[in-house]
Amino acid sequence: MVLGALEAGGTKMVCAIGNEQGQVLERVSIPTVSPEETMPQMLSFFKQHNIEALGIGCFGPINPVEGTATYGYITTTPKLAWQNYNIVGAFQEALGCPVGFDTDVNAAVLGEVSFGSMQGLDSCIYVTVGTGVGVGVFTGGRLLHGMMHPEAGHILLQRHPADTYKGKCPFHGNCLEGLASGPAIEERWGAKAETLGDRREVWELEAYYIAQACVNYTLVYSPKRIILGGGVMHQEQLFPLIRRQYQELMADYVITPELENLNRYIIPCSLHDDQGILGCLKLAMDALEKFLARALQHLGL
Amino acid sequence: MVLGALEAGGTKMVCAIGNEQGQVLERVSIPTVSPEETMPQMLSFFKQHNIEALGIGCFGPINPVEGTATYGYITTTPKLAWQNYNIVGAFQEALGCPVGFDTDVNAAVLGEVSFGSMQGLDSCIYVTVGTGVGVGVFTGGRLLHGMMHPEAGHILLQRHPADTYKGKCPFHGNCLEGLASGPAIEERWGAKAETLGDRREVWELEAYYIAQACVNYTLVYSPKRIILGGGVMHQEQLFPLIRRQYQELMADYVITPELENLNRYIIPCSLHDDQGILGCLKLAMDALEKFLARALQHLGL
DSSP states (O other), rough: OOEEEEEEEEEEEEEEEEEEESOOEEEEEEEEEHHHHHHHHHHHHHHHOSSSEEEEEEESOOOOOTTTTTTTTTTSSSGGGGTTTHHHHHHHHHSSSSSEEEEHHHHHHHHHHHHHHTTOSSSEEEESSSSEEEEEEEETEOOOOSSSSOOOGGGBBBOTTTTTOOOSSSSOBBBBBHHHHHHHHHHHHHHGGGGGGTHHHHHHHHHHHHHHHHHHHHHHHSSSSEEEEEGGGGTTTHHHHHHHHHHHHTTTOOOOOOOOOOOGGEEEEETTHHHHHHHHHHHHHHHHHHHHHHHHHHHHO | OOEEEEEEOOSEEEEEEEOOOEEEEEEEEEEOHHHHHHHHHHHHHHHTTOOEEEEEEOOSBBBBOOTTTTTTTESEEEEETTTTEEEHHHHHHHHHHHEEEHHHHHHHHHHHHHSSSSTOOSEEEEEEEEESSSEEHHHHHHHSSSOOOOGGGGGGGOOTTTTOOSSSSSOOOHHHHHHHSSHHHHHHSOOOOOOOTTTTTHHHHHHHHHOOOOHHHHHEHHHHHHHEGGGGGGOOTTHHHHHHHHHHHTTTTTGGGGGOOOGGGGEEETTTTTTHHHHHHHHHHHHHHHHHHHHHTTOOO
């Protein structure tokens, strides 16, 4: 199979060609400007390769719910040029092939359970902590949708009593993204996260918020693994701090075999930051499969 | 069909006979003492009626994950007599019929989407606020399971700045159940919830915690409706307070058609506190259907 994958981000569009084994054969990165400027470049790349299907993991919010009026749209994003843009429709029309569509973080968790060390797991979440914070949710063997997709990076948290920072989120004073994203770290401490590696207090506080969110994710999703990725999680010293605070905050309330060893429960991504693009390949495969199933049904086969 | 339903609670076991239309034809209530004392009474009731299948909505924590070693057990409950008790196995052995099994709150949400005003909805949660706080989650047309079931009544919340109450939960100082359950209200204010109806400050604070939790549930599950039930929610003045505080806390971050009118989004249960027992009937139906499907497959049909 020749599959297209698009990891659509706020700053760049990573376009790739790959196959059903999760091999990426070629990839290019195109700056995210506006649909008028950026779409033709992406289309030209995918057209060159005659792809059979495309999978898009997209910055949000988006509408990933098939059968609704604005399915396939990027909706209320602060990136004004892309607001209410029917990205799925544009690709379908120009490429004439099936298009799969979900959030960037849902694509990432799908990549991990399809091609990573979590392969075959039916319940798993992927939390990215970077410029923003987002959560991809795979439960009961499927990506979670409802009215729309999870926006679990914005859950409201208990502030640390010693933390007087007002938060970076324009909507919520005390949500995870506002308190723990890369820009929040930078604004709170007056320096970029990657230059603060040796400041213990920075990472203790960061771990407090991430751990508190992870406790809540365990309580709501009951996931069999929590994968932490994104730029901030490149600070590997965070993992033991998060696990320790998670244990304290959970206080043995939930007891399962999975939680016995947190080193195996709260883990880094296994695909070296390729989880997103590989998840997009899987979205393409799933879209193609669904398309074929519908076609067969139509033909009465 | 003659179906059995068991709403297994910490103080009473409600046993009922009903059918696939969601009609309850007979019901008895048996005090929850110990398996030795309570099981024979329940068995005798169900045996009398020759049920074709049984559905159990059970107090927790339980193991509802089929295929695992302790499937069908009540696990780490503080009710010691029932700890690690294989309730599904006991009924299967004694009755020789298929048994469906889930949490009481998952049964309740299933009742609402199967027989209530939420019929046909594929994404909906049921939050009970009473002696305890629990959340049943129906998403993608199925009840949510993972390692186990959601324990979303214990999510950690931001304390209200004016609230100095230490919380009723022995595990977490600031979880929803610890701050907002019936016993928490009683301990904080020194009187039973039902006698505090005219104390505005009681319900404003209660609404603050429930609203905060509902915001987080919207962010994590993206449910199409949030149904609030349980004894505390009989204080109907809570609904408008919760909706107002929800709106403030959400701050228009998620924009969907469902959220345009919160009177239709955050709603009371529609089955007059029968949602649990009716959900158990549906669990029985589903168990029977699964049993028949397996039998047919076995026979190669």
